[in-house]
Amino acid sequence: MDDLIVTGPMLLNVMDELEQNFAVHKYWEATDRQKLLASRPDTRFLATDGHVGCSARIMDQLPKLEMISCFGVGVDAIDLPAAKARGIRVTNTPDVLNDAVAELALGLMLALSRRIVDADTYIRRGNWLTGGYPLTQELTGKTVGILGLGRIGKEIARRAQAFKMQVVYHGRNEKEFEPYVYYENLEEMAKDVDWLVGVVPGGASTAGLVDGKIMKALGPNGALVNLGRGSLIDEAVMVEMLKSGELGGAALDVFEDEPKVPEELRVMSNVVLSPHLGSATVKTRWAMADLVVRNLLAHKNGVPLITPVV
Ligand code: NAP
Ligand code: 8YV
Numbered sequence: 255m256d257d258l259i260v261t262g263p264m265l266l267n268v269m270d271e272l273e274q275n276f277a278v279h280k281y282w283e284a285t286d287r288q289k290l291l292a293s294r295p296d297t298r299f300l301a302t303d304g305h306v307g308c309s310a311r312i313m314d315q316l317p318k319l320e321m322i323s324c325f326g327v328g329v330d331a332i333d334l335p336a337a338k339a340r341g342i343r344v345t346n347t348p349d350v351l352n353d354a355v356a357e358l359a360l361g362l363m364l365a366l367s368r369r370i371v372d373a374d375t376y377i378r379r380g381n382w383l384t385g386g387y388p389l390t391q392e393l394t395g396k397t398v399g400i401l402g403l404g405r406i407g408k409e410i411a412r413r414a415q416a417f418k419m420q421v422v423y424h425g426r427n428e429k430e431f432e433p434y435v436y437y438e439n440l441e442e443m444a445k446d447v448d449w450l451v452g453v454v455p456g457g458a459s460t461a462g463l464v465d466g467k468i469m470k471a472l473g474p475n476g477a478l479v480n481l482g483r484g485s486l487i488d489e490a491v492m493v494e495m496l497k498s499g500e501l502g503g504a505a506l507d508v509f510e511d512e513p514k515v516p517e518e519l520r521v522m523s524n525v526v527l528s529p530h531l532g533s534a535t536v537k538t539r540w541a542m543a544d545l546v547v548r549n550l551l552a553h554k555n556g557v558p559l560i561t562p563v564v
Pocket of ligand 1: 348351402403404405406424425428453460481507508532534
């Protein structure tokens with residue numbers, strides 16, 4: 255059977271399916287990972303995720319590697335130029351997670367605007383007995399700027415419209431067939447919106463795109479939402495601006511150094527946090543895992559990859 259290195263645990267049934275088709279080596283369980291790689295120089299298949307990815311160093315240790323199947327749509331943790339240079343194919347899991355991520359985006363926005371998490375704590379602590387909860391804001395009538403009107407961004411836009419919000423967007427290019435107003439300049443968009451939702455890929459081209467200037471443009475009544483990658487936002491500056499009130503609020507699913515989240519963020523009531531849960535529903539994780547397996551089997555059987563990246 256062909257060797258397959260798996261970098262992290264997958265759903266149990268998926269592991270069963272992988273084990274029926276490959277000699278699976280559990281990288282995450284190996285006490286000596288270098289030894290595992292060195293002992294399998296003929297490995298052609300690797301399955302990884304958006305967190306562990308695959309570095310050029312690992313590729314160098316697996317000179318026969320032909321394919322990396324990624325559990326996740328974001329492939330910023332995989333060294334794509336290195337894979338391309340070595341002729342290694344890379345697949346990801348696009349589209350099947352759009353609805354789950356978009357739902358969480360609106361969930362986080364509702365939670366932040368209506369202070370749902372804080373209000374829940376208010377009751378649990380018995381505070382309601384001593385007085386009502388302060389008034390909050392609603393989404394209706396507000397403007398949301400989507401940074402990255404891609405597969406997920408479009409689903410967020412549709413849901414925001416259902417909440418009677420105005421939708422505008424920024425990206426590298428104007429989308430010809432989209433009905434929303436396009437801003438070529440991110441700062442100009444940030445000045446005009448109440449909500450800025452980041453859902454762009456990670457990597458060098460988006461790192462620090464949302465810096466102090468953009469957050470200042472968003473302002474004390476504005477809120478920042480991030481479901482893309484933590485690297486998109488200058489996190490230290492965001493913390494300071496949230497503390498000083500220069501930025502109104504933030505709803506965050508991704509962070510610069512996951513799973514570490516700055517202590518200061520964890521105590522702010524104008525912040526809602528979720529531990530990278532965008533795609534984390536049973537249905538969606540199954541669909542993603544299924545794509546991981548089907549891509550591996552496609553390559554093994556010499557048929558076209560289902561969702562190739564390179
Ligand atoms: P996609 O369809 O490729 O959309 C990405 C969008 O980002 C495109 O519209 C692209 O627009 C824009 N973009 C790319 N680089 C940019 C740049 N430098 N400046 C401005 N805009 C840029 O990808 P997707 O499937 O929607 O996924 C987007 C990202 O969401 C993933 O890569 C991943 O990082 C993240 N994600 C997070 C979770 C989670 O659990 N939180 C789950 C899934 C995905 P243009 O091409 O027009 O520039
Ligand atoms: C996953 C994601 O949680 O698809 C992505 O890009 O960020 C999430 O769906 C992650 O990739 C799992 O490793």
